[in-house]
Amino acid sequence: MKRCVVIGKANVGKTLFVIQFAAYLGVRQLEFTFEEPGGGRRTAVYTVEEARRVLSSEEPHQTRCLQSVRLELPAGKGVKRFELVDTSGLMDGIHGDAKVRKAMAQSLAAVRDAHLILHLVDASRAGTHGVLRAVGDVDYQVAQFAQIRDGYVILANKMDLPGAQEGLERIRREFSGHAVIPVSALHSQGFKEVKRFVWRWI
Ligand SMILES: Nc1nc2c(ncn2[C@@H]2O[C@H](COP(=O)(O)OP(=O)(O)OP(=O)(O)O)[C@@H](O)[C@H]2O)c(=O)[nH]1
Ligand SMILES: [Mg+2]
Known part of the structure; x- marks a missing residue:
């Protein structure tokens, strides 16, 4: 199955994006598979509300392992299936907590093996x-x-917040040559463009 990996610095909104995008695609019960950096694996089912409350946080480094949901996109008479993978937040420099460092290494390994990368x-x-x-x-x-x-x-996430339009222009200048889609994970905005992009590559 194709893996679509969501990567980015801590607190940029990766987890909220994954939950909201799954909801946007019609999923009401999210079955997450958690893969610990050490190798452990478990699953848990949440409603969209519960997932937002339990998995996303104002505090950085909330996510400490890979957590993925299986999703489907309509394709002709059938569907295209893919795995949307949330990762632990990246940071510059070296974090004091070894668990965070291991989780970051796991995130980077997931990017290496991804079919599709969404960089928030x-x-x-x-x-x-x-x-x-x-x-x-x-x-x-x-x-x-x-x-x-x-x-x-x-x-380019958090487009609903002040300064985001100016921020978007700066990001486009800084990463010229790369495609940039403005989104708000909180308000599920820009998701149609993201869906089109994902559909093309899975
Ligand atoms: N206003 C606004 N807030 C957002 C948006 N996306 C995420 N947030 C908030 O940003 C904070 C971090 O969101 P998370 O989804 O937990 O961020 P993350 O990238 O998964 O963070 P780590 O797991 O720590 O790497 C939470 O308080 C979210 O509610 C958005 O589009 N708009
Ligand atoms: Mg997270």
Whole structure:
């Protein structure tokens, strides 16, 4: 099954995006498979509401393992199936907690094996704090790695917040040559374009 990996710095909205995008595709009960960096594996089922409450957080580094949902897109008379994989947030430098470091390494390994990469960045932060404080070395590294691949897009998230429009323009300038889709995970905005992109590559 094709794997679509959602990557990005901590707190940019990866988990909320995965939950909301699954809901947008009509899923009401989300069955998540959690893959621990150490190798453990378990599943849990949540409603959309529960998933938002339990899995997404205002605090960075909430996600500490790969967590994936299986989704379907209509294709002619049939469907295309794929796995949407949420990852632990990346950061520049070295985190003090070994668990976070292991989780980050697992995220990067997932990107390496992905068929499709959705790279989230925080457009609002890029507008209010400047692109260099919103986007880190690690984002440039992901974009550079992805340059040699086809199924890669940057999602400029949090477009509902102040400064996001200016942030989007800065992100487009900074990552010229890459496709950038503005989205709001919170309000499920821009999802039609994301769906079209995913459909093309799975
Ligand atoms: N206003 C607004 N808030 C958002 C949006 N997307 C995410 N958030 C908020 O940003 C915070 C972080 O969201 P998460 O989805 O947990 O972020 P994450 O990237 O998974 O974070 P880690 O798991 O720590 O890497 C939460 O408080 C979300 O409600 C958005 O589009 N608009
Ligand atoms: Mg998360």
